[in-house]
Amino acid sequence: MKHGALTILPLAAGAAVYGFAFGLLAAQVGFPWWGIALMSGAVHAGSSQIVAVEQFAGTSAVIGAALAGAALNLRYLGIVASLSEVLSVLSFRMKLLVIHITGDENWALTMAERAKNPEIGAPFLIGSGLVMISVWTSSTTLGALVGANLPNLEQFGLGFAFTAAFIAMARGLWRGASNLLPWSVSFVITIYAVTLGVPKAYAIIAGAVCGLVAAHIVRTRRRVAL
Incomplete structure (x- = not known):
């Protein structure tokens, strides 16, 4: 677990930047910090969260926002399938937990490390996943806390942060x-x-x-x- 936690740190630093930007703008459109914290911990999917916040803030298309988020995250079906060998050694409850903390970054890193060393497995995935979900939740929450105490960021041209955060995540999926x-x-x-x-x-x-x-x-x- 320690190996995975340390190896993921550079990627976690990048996630913290757009996580903070997401929290900042989410607070500006009226989301409370605790709501952002709860969403980040429970959903743990940046693309879905960005879509949900934009939709909830601007329209009443709640079902549409949920469906859009689900569509954006269909890739996780393939991600989980690719981890079948890694997850096979875990209990059912542990599998559910590991699947929840698995994101694009720690999945890609785990698969890359396994290509070099087949001994890399569940402990690496778990360690890196725990770091990523902790960094994502804390950075989005911090952004929301700061954003709630700042003037309207749109007048400073920071409304683009939503788009910038989404582009950053998309770049990681290329x-x-x-x-x-x-x-x-x-x-x-x-x-x-x-x-x-x-x-x-x-x-x-x-x-x-x-x-x-x-x-x-x-x-x-x-x-x-x-």
């Missing part, structure tokens, strides 16, 4: 040229839906679904080519 088509499809469909007046939460769902279809087509063509 896996190379194979992502270009699915991401482009998702982006174009989402923007087009918004221009048609579709609520943002539902536009995100439409973009995500189309992106998944595009990703499936890319993988199918690659298998055929091989």
